[in-house]
Amino acid sequence: xxxxxxxxxxxxxxxxxxxxxxxxxxxxxxxxxxxxxxxxxxxxxxxxxxxxxxxxxxxxxxxxxxxxxxxxxxxxxxxxxxxxxxxxxxxxxxxxxxxxxxxxxxxxxxxxxxxxxxxxxxxxxxxxxxxxxxxxxxxxxxxxxxxxxxxxxxxxxxxxxxxxxxxxxxxxxxxxxxxxxxxxxxxxxxxxxxxxxxxxxxxxxxxxxxxxxxxxxxxxxxxxxxxxxxxxxxxxxxxxxxxxxxxxxxxxxxxxxxxxxxxxxxxxxxxxxxxxxxxxxxxxxxxxxxxxxxxxxxxxxx
Numbered sequence: 001x002x003x004x005x006x007x008x009x010x011x012x013x014x015x016x017x018x019x020x021x022x023x024x025x026x027x028x029x030x031x032x033x034x035x036x037x038x039x040x041x042x043x044x045x046x047x048x049x050x051x052x053x054x055x056x057x058x059x060x061x062x063x064x065x066x067x068x069x070x071x072x073x074x075x076x077x078x079x080x081x082x083x084x085x086x087x088x089x090x091x092x093x094x095x096x097x098x099x100x101x102x103x104x105x106x107x108x109x110x111x112x113x114x115x116x117x118x119x120x121x122x123x124x125x126x127x128x129x130x131x132x133x134x135x136x137x138x139x140x141x142x143x144x145x146x147x148x149x150x151x152x153x154x155x156x157x158x159x160x161x162x163x164x165x166x167x168x169x170x171x172x173x174x175x176x177x178x179x180x181x182x183x184x185x186x187x188x189x190x191x192x193x194x195x196x197x198x199x200x201x202x203x204x205x206x207x208x209x210x211x212x213x214x215x216x217x218x219x220x221x222x223x224x225x226x227x228x229x230x231x232x233x234x235x236x237x238x239x240x241x242x243x244x245x246x247x248x249x250x251x252x253x254x255x256x257x258x259x260x261x262x263x264x265x266x267x268x269x270x271x272x273x274x275x276x277x278x279x280x281x282x283x284x285x286x287x288x289x290x291x292x293x294x295x296x297x298x299x300x301x302x
Contacts, residue, residue, distance in 0.1 A: 001045060001202040003165070005031045005065065006057035013061070017045040018199060022054030031064045031200070032251045035148055035164050042202070062104045062196040063167055064146065067251045070099035071242060072171060072188060073142075076232050076257025083265035093233040093241040097184040099171070099194050099255070107197025107288035111172055112295040113137055113274055114190050122176045129179045130264075135190075136175035136271050137292075140258035141216035141224050141280040143209070144169040145235045146200055151248040159239035162248070165202040166209065168288050169255045170195040170216075170280045175264050175271070195280070195290045205284070210234070212283040216261065219277055226259030 002018040008025070015028040026045045028034040034041040074094035075081030081089060105111070114135050116123050122135050130136040148164025171188065172195070178187035188194075206212065210229035217223060228234070233241070238254055263270040272278060274294040281287035 001042070001049075001205060002199045003031065003034070003045065003063060003202070004057075004197075004199045005061045005063050007059045007061065008055055008057055010058065014055075016055065016057070017049045019049050023057060024048040024051055024053070025055050030066065032066050035064075035146070035250045038148070038250075060107060060198065062106050063198070063200045064196070064251060064253065065104055066101050067253050068249055070101075070144075070169070070194065070253040070255055071095050072097040072099055072255050073233075073238070073257035076238075077226055077230050077259040078232060079226065079230070079260035080258055080262070083260050083262065093238050095238065095242055097188055100189050102191060103189045103194035105192040105195050105290070107168075107195060107290075109195065109290060110192065110293040111137070111170075111195060111272070111278065111290045112190075112192045112293055113272075114174065115295045115298060117298045120177065122174075128176050130176040130269065133176065133269060133271050135177065136264070136269070138173055138175050138263045138271055139216055139218065139223070139278050139280070140171040140173070140262060141214045141282075142169045142171050142255045142258050143212065143214055143228055143282055144196065145239075145254040145256060147239075147248050147252045147254070148203075148250055150250065151239060151243045154240055154243045156236040156240040159236040160203070162239065163203045163235065164250070165200040166206055166282070166285060167196055167200045168198075168214075168280050168282050168285055169253075170278060170288060170290065171255055171258060195278075195288050197288045198286050201285050212285075214259070214282045215280070217279040218263075218272060223263075224259050224261035228256075230259065231256060
């Protein structure tokens with residue numbers, strides 16, 4: 001089942017099920033409520049899909065806009081870790097930052113490059129690594145796992161039963177903030193730094209995710225490409241690991257890492273800039289495509 005979140009009749013938010021005939025309104029107003037309602041919501045979606053009437057969305061939103069947390073993985077592909085000459089392989093799964101819902105943006109909405117101002121200053125001649133590239137904004141295509149049930153102290157064999165579905169995330173980050181005193185959480189959470197979508201595909205439709213391929217293109221150029229089987233810790237292992245520490249709730253998201261090909265580790269570095277177009281895709285889910293624009297609003301009025 002392919003589930004989307006959209007607006008209709010102006011600003012009214014709705015959850016739809018996407019079929020070959022179009023989009024059918026499930027009657028739910030937001031995806032988190034839908035996920036929390038479990039089988040009852042899925043039954044409502046199946047019933048809606050059988051109707052002949054379809055709806056025309058005003059705007060396609062990220063499929064989940066209010067998760068409690070998005071857990072972010074460090075190097076979960078060997079190829080990505082090996083890009084960094086300072087990388088030291090860990091002997092356990094790496095989950096080392098959290099993205100906030102305020103960073104989420106739609107599957108086709110702009111990624112906004114932060115403006116320089118008098119609070120966080122990143123410009124050529126500064127003292128920070130990569131200052132010559134401003135905020136040094138980078139892309140990372142990632143498969144995102146959406147939890148469907150509360151999970152605590154799960155074994156990896158139990159994990160699959162707790163997965164609601166999968167979507168795509170572009171884990172955008174400002175490297176010149178991230179690499180300065182390891183401010184990873186701040187760097188990953190600028191507004192619009194979490195494009196997501198275009199839908200959530202329920203787990204029953206993606207029986208073997210290891211054969212899914214994730215890719216990122218910038219202006220039509222292929223930058224990243226890998227199979228999920230290339231991950232160091234597959235989702236079941238990661239759920240086992242995180243749930244031993246944190247109780248996972250329905251709607252929580254695990255963004256499962258990115259393969260080699262980020263702009264940071266190119267020679268010379270190649271970051272996204274206003275005017276670029278970033279496309280992230282995953283087999284069986286589809287793609288998101290986000291233009292890059294320059295922000296103009298200041299963060300300080302001094």
